[in-house]
Amino acid sequence: MVKKLLIMEKALELFANQGFEATSVQQITDYCGISKGAFYLSFKSKEELIIELIDYFMKQFISDVDYVVKNSKKEELLSEFFYATYRNFHEHSNFAKVLIKEQAQSLSEAFLLRMRNYDHMLDKTILTMIEHLYSDAVEHTKYDLVYSIKGLVNNYSGLILFNNLPVDVDLLVRSLVEKANILAQHVTIPFVSTEISTLLLRPTDEKVSKEHLIELLDQKLNEFDESIEKESLSLLKQQLLEPSFSSAIVKGLLENIRNHPHCKWISYLLRNYFEL
Amino acid sequence: MVKKLLIMEKALELFANQGFEATSVQQITDYCGISKGAFYLSFKSKEELIIELIDYFMKQFISDVDYVVKNSKKEELLSEFFYATYRNFHEHSNFAKVLIKEQAQSLSEAFLLRMRNYDHMLDKTILTMIEHLYSDAVEHTKYDLVYSIKGLVNNYSGLILFNNLPVDVDLLVRSLVEKANILAQHVTIPFVSTEISTLLLRPTDEKVSKEHLIELLDQKLNEFDESIEKESLSLLKQQLLEPSFSSAIVKGLLENIRNHPHCKWISYLLRNYFEL
DNA sequence: TATAATAATGACTAACTGGTCATTTGTCAA
DNA sequence: TTGACAAATGACCAGTTAGTCATTATTATA
Secondary structure, rough: OHHHHHHHHHHHHHHHHHOOOOHHHHHHHHHHOOHHHHHHHHHOHHHHHHHHHHHHHHHHHHHHHHHHOOOOHHHHHHHHHHHHHHHHHHHHHHHHHHHHHHOOOOOOOHHHHHHHHHHHHHHHHHHHHHHHHHHOOOOOHHHHHHHHHHHHHHHHHHHHHHHHOOHHHHHHHHHHHHHHHHHHOOOOOOOOOOHHHHHHHOOOOOOOOHHHHHHHHHHHHHOOOHHHHHHHHHHHHHHHOOOOOOOOHHHHHHHHHHOOHHHHHHHHHHHHHOOO | OOHHHHHHHHHHHHHHHOOOOOOOOOHHHHHOOOHHHHHHHHOOHHHHHHHHHHHHHHHHHHHHHHHHHHOOOOOOOEEEEEEEHHHHHHHHHHHHHHHHOOOOOOOOOHHHHHHHHHHHHHHHHHHHHHHHHHHHOOOOHHHHHHHHHHHHHHHHHHHHHHOOOOOOOOHHHHHHHHHHHHHHHHHOOOOOHHHHHHHHHHOOOOOHHHHHHHHHHHHHHOOOOOOOHHHHHHHHHHHHOOOOOOOHHHHHHHHHOOOOOOOHHHHHHHHHHOOO
C-alpha cells in the first residue's frame, strides 16, 4: 500500500510540471524506480491514477475547509477560510498546479463529473459561510459572491503558484478578506442571479446513505490498530445504528478522528449527516 | 491561402473540445476533409499551427481592447473595456476556451513565452486604463487592481463558456463595471504591491523598431489592391520614413485601416509607435 | 530446508503519434 | 492533345503510447 502512495506522489510531481496527457506511464515508473508491471498492480489504468489523486486531495481539501468554516468564530471566519485554502494549496502545491492546469481540460467524462461534484461541494461550503457572515444583507448577491470569492482564490493562487512569488501569507489573507468584505458590502448588481445559480449549483446531489457510511466506517475500522481513533470510529458506528449519544459527545468523537488524514473525509460526511 | 484558415478554424474547434495535446494531426485533417500532406503544406509542424492561432487571435484581441481603452470617453471607458472583452471572447469562443484551458499548460517554451508576451501587453493596457480612470487615488493598489480585473474577466468568462450560460450582456457588463469600481474605491490592502509587480510585469519588452514596422507595412501593401486601406498604409509608411503629417492626420489614417481584420495589429503597433 | 503464495519484472503487442515523400491528380497555356 | 507546373495524396517511417503476461524474485509458512 505504501507503493501506491509513492506512485501518487511521484506522478503528481510529473503531472504538475508536464500535464497529465504529456506524462507517460513509463516516465512515472522510471521516476519511481519500479517496473511498468508494478504500476498496474496498484492502478488498473492511467486514468484510475488521476481519479484517485483527485479523490485523495479533494476530499482532504474540502473536509478541511468545511470544518474550518463550521467551527470558526464569526469574526475570524473569513480569514480562517482563506488561511485553510492557502494552507492546502501550499502543502499540496503540485496537486494545486494540476488542478488549475487541468481544471477545464477534457480528460475523461468520469474525471469531469467527479471534479464538478467536488466543486459543487466547495460551492455549498462557501455559500454557507457567506450566509452565516452576511445573512439577509446579501440575499440577492450571495450566489454572485460565491463565484467572486472562488475567483479571487483562483486568481491569486495561479499568480503565486506559476510565478513562484514570495508570499507574505498574512498579507495575502488580509488582502483577500478585505476584498471579500468589500464585495459583500457594496455589490448591488449580481451577474449570477438566483435563476442562474440553479443552472450551476445542480439541484440534487445524492444524499449519503446510512449504509454507505457504515460501509466506510467498517473499512476504516479495519485499517486501524487499537487507538483513540479506532474506538471513536466504533462508537460513531454505534451511534449510526441506534442514536443514543448527545450531539456534544458525537461532536467530540468526530473531533478525535478529524486530524487523522485518513479520517478527514468520513469525518466530513458524518458531520453533515448528523447535521452538526 | 483559404485552406490555411480552414485548418485553423477546424483545428481550433477540436482544440477547444479536447485540448491541444489530445488532438492529433490526423484528426484535424480528417475533420477538414484533406490529406495529411496538405496540412504540412500550410504549416510546417503541429506546433506552428498553435502558435499561428495564438498570434492570429491575440493580436486581434489586444489591438481591439487597446483601441477601445484609448478612444473611449472616461465615463464609458470601463464598460467599453468589458464590452470589447466580451465581444472578443464571444465571437472567438473556441479560441477563448483554448486560452483558458491551455493557459498554464506546458506545451513548448516558445508557446509559453509568446503567451506571456501578449499577457503582458494586456496588463499594460489595463494599467493604462486604471491610471486614467482613478489616477492618484489608486497609486498603491493599481497593480493589485490589474490582476483583480483580469481575474474578474477570467472567472466570468470561464463560467459562461464552460456552462453555456445564457448571457445578458448588458447585465454582465454592468456587474463587472460595478465590481471594478468598488474594488478601485475601497481596496486598501493590495497583495500585488509595486515590488511584486516588478516580478510580474517584466521590465523590458523589445521596442518595436521602425525597420520592423516598415517591413510589416510593405508586407500589407502587397496584400491589398488599390483601396483606401492601401493608400492609408502607404501614407503611414511615408510618415514613418520622414514625419510630415500632423498627428490628427496620422490618427485619421490609422482610423481608416483599423477595422480591417488584417490591419488591426499594425494599427496597434503604429498607434503605440506614434504615441497617439 | 522445502513449499506455497505473493510481488515484481520487462519484453512484448497493437494502436497511434508527428512528420516525409514518391506518386497521382488537377489546371493551366501552347 | 500535349507538356509543364503546382496542388494534393496517403502509404510509409521511426518513435511512443497504454496495457499485458509469462517469467523470475522475494517472502512467509510449515
